[in-house]
Amino acid sequence: MVYDDPGRTASAEVPATVPENVLDDPEQGEPGRDRLGVHVVWELVLLLALAALAYLLWRDDPDALRGAGLRRLLVDAVALGLLVLAAGLSLRTAAVNLAIGPVALAAALHFAEQGDRGVSAAVVPALVVAALGGLALAWAVVVLHVPGWAASLAAAAGVIVWIERRDLPVAVQADYDPRRNAYYLFAGLAGVVVLLGAFGAIRTVRRLVGRFRPVADPARRRGMAAALVTSAGLIASTVLAMLAGVLVAANAEGPVTPTSGLDWTVLAVGVSMFGGTSAYGRRGGIFGALLAVGLVVTYLAWADGAGAPTDRWAVGGTALAGGLLVTRLVETYGRPRTVPGEPVELPPVRDGAISSGWSMPPGGQERNWTPALPERTTDDTPPDPWEAPRWQSAPPRWDADER
Numbered sequence: 295m296v297y298d299d300p301g302r303t304a305s306a307e308v309p310a311t312v313p314e315n316v317l318d319d320p321e322q323g324e325p326g327r328d329r330l331g332v333h334v335v336w337e338l339v340l341l342l343a344l345a346a347l348a349y350l351l352w353r354d355d356p357d358a359l360r361g362a363g364l365r366r367l368l369v370d371a372v373a374l375g376l377l378v379l380a381a382g383l384s385l386r387t388a389a390v391n392l393a394i395g396p397v398a399l400a401a402a403l404h405f406a407e408q409g410d411r412g413v414s415a416a417v418v419p420a421l422v423v424a425a426l427g428g429l430a431l432a433w434a435v436v437v438l439h440v441p442g443w444a445a446s447l448a449a450a451a452g453v454i455v456w457i458e459r460r461d462l463p464v465a466v467q468a469d470y471d472p473r474r475n476a477y478y479l480f481a482g483l484a485g486v487v488v489l490l491g492a493f494g495a496i497r498t499v500r501r502l503v504g505r506f507r508p509v510a511d512p513a514r515r516r517g518m519a520a521a522l523v524t525s526a527g528l529i530a531s532t533v534l535a536m537l538a539g540v541l542v543a544a545n546a547e548g549p550v551t552p553t554s555g556l557d558w559t560v561l562a563v564g565v566s567m568f569g570g571t572s573a574y575g576r577r578g579g580i581f582g583a584l585l586a587v588g589l590v591v592t593y594l595a596w597a598d599g600a601g602a603p604t605d606r607w608a609v610g611g612t613a614l615a616g617g618l619l620v621t622r623l624v625e626t627y628g629r630p631r632t633v634p635g636e637p638v639e640l641p642p643v644r645d646g647a648i649s650s651g652w653s654m655p656p657g658g659q660e661r662n663w664t665p666a667l668p669e670r671t672t673d674d675t676p677p678d679p680w681e682a683p684r685w686q687s688a689p690p691r692w693d694a695d696e697r
């Protein structure tokens with residue numbers, strides 16, 4: 295039998311026969327390398343779906359995939375891709391930032407109002423405010439150790455209050471046209487997304503990025519490394535959302551309408567999860583986010599001419615529902631592989647004794663054990679109690695002489 299320490303989780307039992315698990319920290323989840331096969335299969339499905347939609351768009355509206363139509367489509371993909379990248383970064387750190395949509399819309403309104411002063415004069419102040427806002431959000435999440443969705447939802451409410459000060463749509467005053475650099479912008483986004491995805495597939499980086507993900511009590515602090523990584527993710531996601539808003543305003547065909555911006559949040563988080571990023575954090579693919587962005591942007595361009603739904607709430611809600619199913623697939627088939635029958639290490643001795651908990655050894659194994667009592671020998675055999683009277687000092691009364 296195996297002694298089990300109730301203070302350790304089941305994931306803390308590290309197989310002793312696998313040398314590569316020696317460096318794993320049992321407090322950070324299952325030991326071993328995450329499996330990427332599920333991401334490869336899902337990304338292949340996304341690629342086939344993107345090819346089918348691109349064919350439909352080419353058949354119905356060929357001009358959308360060439361010349362000015364293609365450049366506009368690429369800028370839309372870059373704007374949505376920045377939002378999806380922001381959502382993905384916060385999701386991977388297990389502290390989703392729900393304020394990215396309102397932040398993007400606020401940045402679009404600010405750029406529409408201040409764009410006539412020049413791109414630098416309009417973008418730099420917004421960049422500073424976004425970085426400071428992300429820092430305040432990170433402080434609330436990692437110092438108070440509260441859920442990222444709750445803290446970012448409060449931040450989103452504050453940004454929406456600022457947006458609601460405008461009652462009428464704001465016309466874009468800037469003369470900056472991102473469509474002139476559409477190919478370079480899209481190539482840069484694609485390179486960043488793929489490199490970050492490949493970098494996040496490295497085992498040690500994957501564990502470090504997802505260190506904020508709870509493995510036992512969600513209210514338990516995860517350490518300094520988790521706090522730093524999560525803070526960086528929240529700050530970066532807020533800044534990326536601001537840049538996405540600038541591109542949305544610059545590429546808009548009409549004025550920017552003040553709304554809550556939460557529809558952008560739903561769309562970005564849904565597309566990120568649909569691309570293979572787990573809602574629990576840590577796990578994600580390499581090309582999935584880019585393929586999902588291309589799929590949604592191509593669908594919106596095709597649906598605009600085909601009369602299909604193009605509302606961001608509808609598309610985002612559908613992507614979010616599909617992303618929940620993808621999360622279940624990723625968490626089921628992406629976790630480290632466990633081999634049944636592997637020997638399990640004994641827990642360390644604490645205070646000179648092993649804990650009183652018990653657990654059965656893995657099936658198919660036999661363990662030698664020492665009985666609690668020593669084996670008896672013939673020399674230790676006690677006499678028959680009926681042959682040696684112990685409670686009498688005199689013969690029985692019926693054997694007395696006077697009877």
